[in-house]
Amino acid sequence: MTSRQDADSAARWRLILGRYSDRAFDQVQLDREQLRLERTLDYLYNREYERRGQAAGQPRHGSLDNSQLTAINWLNNARKLFPQSTFERIQMQAVERYQLDALLKDEKSLRSLEPTPQLAKALLSMRGRMNAQTREAVRDIIRQVVEQIVARLKPNFVHAVQGRRNRFRRSVIVNSQNFDWRRTIQQNLKHYHTGLNKLIIQQPFFNARVQRHLPWTVVLCVDQSGSMMSSVMYSAICASILASLPAVKVHLVLFDTHIADLSHLAHDPVEVLLTAQLGGGTDIAKAVAYCEKYITQPSRTIFTLISDFEEGGSVAHLLNAVSRLNSQQVKLLGLAALDEQANPVYDMQMAQKLNERGMSVAALTPEHFAQWMAEVMQ
Structure with a gap:
């Protein structure tokens, strides 16, 4: 040296x-x-x-x-x-x-x-x-x-939630994700250039997207106890994005041992974050029971519990409530808490019990949550 x-x-x-x-x-x-x-x-x-x-x-x-x-x-x-x-x-x-x-x-x-x-x-x-x-x-x-995160996440939700490809209707909108390669090749075979040994594409074809007009109700039940700030922040932002979509009605409920129904603020994530009060214990069963009043069309409702699943209330009441919702054909999603490095931090035993009662549980980033919700809506 x-x-x-x-x-x-x-x-x-x-x-x-x-x-x-x-x-x-x-x-x-x-x-x-x-x-x-x-x-x-x-x-x-x-x-x-x-x-x-x-x-x-x-x-x-x-x-x-x-x-x-x-x-x-x-x-x-x-x-x-x-x-x-x-x-x-x-x-x-x-x-x-x-x-x-x-x-x-x-x-x-x-x-x-x-x-x-x-x-x-x-x-x-x-x-x-x-x-x-x-x-x-x-x-x-x-x-x-919030504006930075919305700008990053909203296209994911809009693309994932608002429609699926329809191979029977064609679109004039050029989008690589909608590219219909089968029809493009079939319709352009007549333009095959023998000298160059290449297929000349004179007209590409794209699939349109079907817009879903039947409304969905999305209930976001968000744990705000302890160190759940990351989950609360992204939940508020996801709620605002979903609330902006025409065929989705959003209810946003925050809880610890008390209930804070912020459904009237679902469109305004800044106000939600300034209203949220982190801390206290966790009574998931109480929150799930509260949210049941918003489920009027079970087969068109997605209930999402965002939590570390560390129940401080009655485990039996929680499991019974989830089983009850599942029997009504409510779509049940459990989104596990993530730490600062996006590593899952949650009670795996409780998550397993919820899964056995019909709730699909996953630890996903907000980007992947959009796709997961879209798959449930199929």
Whole structure:
């Protein structure tokens, strides 16, 4: 390893170790850019020492800026100094782990944050610490995140739910998923070029899609206990997308040990998220029994339970309710909770019992949930 590589390696270790690098790397010289990195990291991670009852101590170096580093300056510096993925992680730790008061209480600082689903969930969990001005800034962040997710998910739901291919009716809409290769080959055989040994396609053919006009009722029964924020967020967004479709009626019910019927807000995921109150125990049986009142056409109803299936109420009542719905030919779906890495986190034994009573249970991302629901509607 060259001396230059040795120096770069030592500098990286000094930045990684922070204050604990003083003794081992005291002679390491940092350039101007590295000093900015160190100062930006210290601004946040010195709070870890304070949390553990250790004094953060004085900075090792004089200021590189004319003014003291404030939360807003720190955000701007971090955004410039680090790659986007790294910046988003640092931003999340500032809000979620260290609960940086300057970010939570200052509207300008909040509006400087990068809107991400992780940030939205962290801010929603700390709504009680906001003043009137910062609550509006949080609402704007939530709205931006929701709009981003809706833009990504809505085409999946529209395509999956609104129709299936009809090989007997033709479409003028060019769409690779609707391409009718059999008829295209059959109708263009007369254009086969013997010299080139190729089939010349002069007119491609596409299948139309059948629009479903018989209405469906979709009941989303969403567990909002414990650490279910991810599930609540995506459930609210999926509910709003389904509510926008012409042949779907949506009911949205959130529960822990109490019931929050937000069906009247199903079209507005931002308001749903600002209304949701995470915490408390779990009484799934009570929530399922409540939702039964919305099932007036069982064969045209999809009941979706979104939960970790860790029942705190009566297991017997829950299983009886699911069996009762199944006997009425209600389409029963159980969507298991996922963690931050999209790994399933749920009570598998309870999921198995629900499955034995007629509920199909799966751990799916929202994109795959759209396709699953479409298959049920066939």
